Amino acid sequence: MNWLTQLPAHLARSPLVLVSVAGVRGSAPREAGASMLVGADFVVDTIGGGHLEWEAMAEARAMLLTGHRRPELRRYALAASLGQCCGGIVWLTYETLLPEDADAWQGRATQHASGIALLRQLDGDAAASRWSAGTASGALKLPATESARDWSLTQPLTPPAFCLNVYGAGHVGTALVNLLAPLNLRLRWIDPRADLLAAAPAGVECQPCDAADEAVTSAPTGSSHLVLTHDHALDLALTEAILRRGDFAHFGLIGSQSKRTRFRQQLAARGFTPAQIERMQCPIGVPGIRDKTPQAIAIGVAAQVLQWREALITPTRTGLDARMRSN
Structure with a gap:
């Protein structure tokens, strides 16, 4: 829209x-x-x-x-x-x-x-x-x-059935939000640095937020989450809050395989079950892209988001196909 x-x-x-x-x-x-x-x-x-x-x-x-x-x-x-x-x-x-x-x-x-x-x-x-x-x-x-x-x-x-919460307004987060903003989805952008959110495209819901729990609690039920902030400690706090809440469709965390391993160990030490931890997707983005520039990463992640959206809306798609009636 x-x-x-x-x-x-x-x-x-x-x-x-x-x-x-x-x-x-x-x-x-x-x-x-x-x-x-x-x-x-x-x-x-x-x-x-x-x-x-x-x-x-x-x-x-x-x-x-x-x-x-x-x-x-x-x-x-x-x-x-x-x-x-x-x-x-x-x-x-x-x-x-x-x-x-x-x-x-x-x-x-x-x-x-x-x-x-x-x-x-x-x-x-x-x-x-x-x-x-x-x-x-x-x-x-x-x-x-x-x-x-x-x-x-x-x-x-009809308002978009798919809601995506993007945590982080750094290079990748900004490139990703600009890619996704024109598409048919509800896009929420969260970062403690309000000045970075000021340049958000039209239609993006911006939420300056310091507390990870507050940011995650405000997300709509059944929405998807992407965590890609500038701070690993904040990434971990957001990951904990998202996994504890549990009522999400998809959750992706930016990072390498080594970050995934480290986070899995930390989450297990904090009482998360293997089934809960497996719901975290890390690294994120479609496979096969080696380019590490923020724009290339954002394109790969945006493609994955479109796959998430398609999987969510296809089973219940009613569409806008107009019924043709003549006199």
Whole structure:
């Protein structure tokens, strides 16, 4: 939801067009529900790139230039008209957003960031989308004829099911947070040094915290944890707190095999069982990467985080695939 996070600040300066994938039939670059913001000279997020996205950007900017206000629904045959090898059909909606509504959009972004599920209802004969709190499946009602206005889109904006707590704002932690911030996950960044958290990307929840127990206690149940601070003693204190709490999905600790061995010995001496200690993954990151620069380490760890996320959300994935309905 990078577009929703950035929307209020951009909208306060100038009108925007919100472009959303309303429905998909066959193969397409993005799923229904994917959205992007189009301004006069910038774009936030993507609906899949390629010719489809260029057409959508041109359509949106034409609306901005002409002052067009009415929501629009467009159908694109990817192979026939756009030459994209996906070969499916995509329906896009276009909604012009005005600066006077920036505060309302800030409220929606704040609600979503706090874990509230939102529903967007956009009708062809309406002036703008309607919003409410709640959950539902995505749905697109197609118009009776090509020029009819009796279409409607229901788009759920569900808070991310995957929450990651990153402890440490050093070189690797900063590189990792910047990589992960645009993705669909709840990202919490914790470090005692508040000044290092000040440059956090939009949408990242920052928590300056001196006490390891306090930092871990505040994490949501069932979330994942990555410990990569500047201090081995703090790493160990955080590891103890995470393992004692126990209600986490994944836990990774930065370090070498020798650090893993040393920590295992220290944890065993403090009463942790072998089963508890085995839940600690150390080293972290996908295998096969020898580059030790912070950016390379962060890329390897980010890939592992995506694997964690996929394993967590796949069994319960409901998706945003819109149900197609015609009159």
